[in-house]
Amino acid sequence: MFEARLIQSSILKKVLDAIKDLLSEATFDCSDTGIQLQAMDNSHVSLVSMNLRSDGFDKYRCDRNICMGMNLASLSKILKCAGNDDILTMKAHDNADTVIFVFETPNQEKVSDYEMKLMNLDQEHLGIPDTDYSCTIKMPSGEFARIVRDVSQFGETMVIACTKDGVKFSTSGDIGSANVKLAQNAQVDKEEEAVTIDMQEPVTQSFACRYLNSFCKATPLSPQVSLSMSQDVPLVVEYKIGDIGYIRYYLAPKIDDDEN
Known part of the structure; x- marks a missing residue:
């Protein structure tokens, strides 16, 4: 039996908003440690990795994976x-081909349940190598989205130079160019408004704007976002999900044709 209960259903709504642009279907792997999801986007350019720890749920039970x-x-x-x-509970029996969602209003005057058929998806688990990144930038997620x-x-291509x-975030196109520079700024009243840079060596890479825009759909999940970069490895954009977990996006840098 699998059962997971969240006091705030809005968390799962925000997680879904953060991934549904990139993925049309996904496999949620449930184990006694929590719920994980890992999938390449439909065009196989970016990777989404999500983790919701079991201890972050109000009630969590998973007898077998x-x-x-x-x-x-x-x-x-x-x-x-x-x-x-609403309070949200997800339930599934072992070997079930459906999952049940139960929504309860806080006063429990209204309880609704919805059953959804599950799909058998071919999932490829990609090992994400542990990388020591040359630069890690932490900044307000709303600022990054803007x-x-x-x-x-x-x-269409944004250059991020640390x-x-x-x-510095910059691009140029038919109508002209845009450059936005952010200096480190740790002396702020609120921690989530700080811009901090942890750098071993400078890095400059180019990324497709449309994926970065999709990643920003996760902004409502967290006041801060962290960007981790190293030369020639994918960018990691991470949003914490409250006290319960995180969502990470990996995006391969664009290689300019003239560099080849």
Whole structure:
């Protein structure tokens, strides 16, 4: 038997909003340590990795590991039926081909349940190598989303350059160019408003704007985002999910043709 209960159903709604642009279907791997998801996006350019720890749930039970393949459009329809303050419980029997979502209002006057058929998905588990990154930038997630949105209006490829002075986001295209520089700024009243850079060596890489825009859909999950870069390895964009886990996006850098 698998059962996971979240006091705030809005957490799962936000997680779904953060991945459904990139994935049309995904397998949720449930074990006694929590729920994990790892999948390449539909075009096989970026990778999404999510982890919700069992101790972050109000109640969590998983007698044996189960893999639940879900169509994310269908899951989205079900989660739209839940109020943001509703208590959400996911249940599945061992070897079941359906998963049940139960939504309860906080006063328990209304309880609704929805059953969804599970899918058998071919999942390839990709080993994500442990990398010591040359630069890790931590910044407010809203600021990052704004920069990505603004800069990507000028071109399809964003250059992220990290030096000891700060981090620079730039692009150029038919209408002109855009550059946004952020200096380190740890002396702020609120920790989540800080911009900090942990750098071993400077890194400059180019990335496709449309994927960065998709990653920013995770902004409501966390006030801060961290970007980890090293030369010639994928960028990692990580958002913490409250006290319960994280969502990480991996995006391979673009190699310019003239460099080859």
